[in-house]
Amino acid sequence: MDVKDLNKRIKTLEEQLIQALEEVESQHDLQQVKSRYLGKKAEISQLMRHMKDIPDDDKPAFGKAVNEGKQRFTELIEAKREEIRKAEVERKLRAERIDLTLDAPDFTPGSVHILNQIVEEIEDLFIGMGYRVKEGPEIETDEYNFEKLNIPKDHPARDMQDTLYIDDEHLLRTHTSPVQVRTMLEYGGEKPVKIICPGKVYRRDDDDATHSHQFYQIEGLVVDETTTMSDLKGTLLKVARAMFGEDREIRLRPSYFPFTEPSVEVDVTCANCDGAGCSVCKHSGYIEILGAGMVNNAVLKSSGYDPKRYQGFAFGLGIERIAMLRYGIEDIRHFYVNDLRFNRQFR
Ligand code: DAH
Secondary structure: OOHHHHHHHHHHHHHHHHHHHHHOOOHHHHHHHHHHHHOOOOHHHHHHHHHHHOOHHHHHHHHHHHHHHHHHHHHHHHHHHHHHHHHHHHHHHHHOOOOOOOOOOOOOOOOOOHHHHHHHHHHHHHHOOOOEEOOOOOEEEHHHHOHHHOOOOOOHHHHHOOOOEOOOOEEEOOOOOHHHHHHHHHHOOOOOEEEEEEEEEEOOOOOOOOOOOEEEEEEEEEEEOOOOHHHHHHHHHHHHHHHHOOOOOEEEEEEEEOOEEEEEEEEEEOOOOOOOOOOOOOOOOEEEEEEEEEEOHHHHHHOOOOOOOOEEEEEEEEHHHHHHHHHOOOOHHHHOOOOHHHHHHHO
């Protein structure tokens, strides 16, 4: 073999290598091609063995040709390696691409429950009149829920509110009125009080269209040195109009609550017939919406306020009742079964 044959042979090998590289698809394939064309047993590596048969003058050219061949082979293989690497990155990127134009699966945004909407509405109304929102615990003591509200043990008024007792002293509050007591005690008998107290209350009732063992109330309490019954009436008129429309009127009927004296029940003119009388208001022209009164001196005293200096008014209303009247809902259980067909009407 002379240098010319050698060059021819290397050229042939190079063409074969190029062809082999065309088939290569992975780094693994490439490694095999590399060892076939550049490894110890590869033909180009073996060619050096012919050196001894080459005339001395040609030896440098022979060696150079082999080395340059190896160099080109290496370059071809490395170029292929880079090509495969890039293709792999490309493939990965394509596989992991997120199509932002694809439609998202349908999901329905939630909305505020109608009871909470009404609570928020009433809160806004009172905050606008300078009231603070106060909350109290749902597990109450007999003392705050009853005793300090002028309902001693064995008092017949306890029968007005069937109670879920936890033990002799603890119960699930039957109304939001204990927050009155808690707040007055917190204020220490000196500062004026102007609060509303929204929250859940509980009664030992069998659920039916008009009873629920758990429902929502909002309590209102104002205690100051000049608070009068006409302040109460003006405030309740505002509530009635905010809830049922600006044309509404109210009337106060004498009633009885142990924690107020005098006590009243408040009726609003029927929004359905404008007071003329219809089936909604049972032909009376009025609908009862809440209980209220002037804070009983006994309650002021038990909560640390001096009745000689302070008077107060209080009221309590049921949120479900307001919602039922406002939207003509006939069954209180609708509020609690989470039927979306019901809930979505108030979005
Ligand atoms: N606590 C009463 C109830 O749940 C409602 C009530 C009536 C609250 C008159 C008051 C009030 O503050 O003055 O039946």
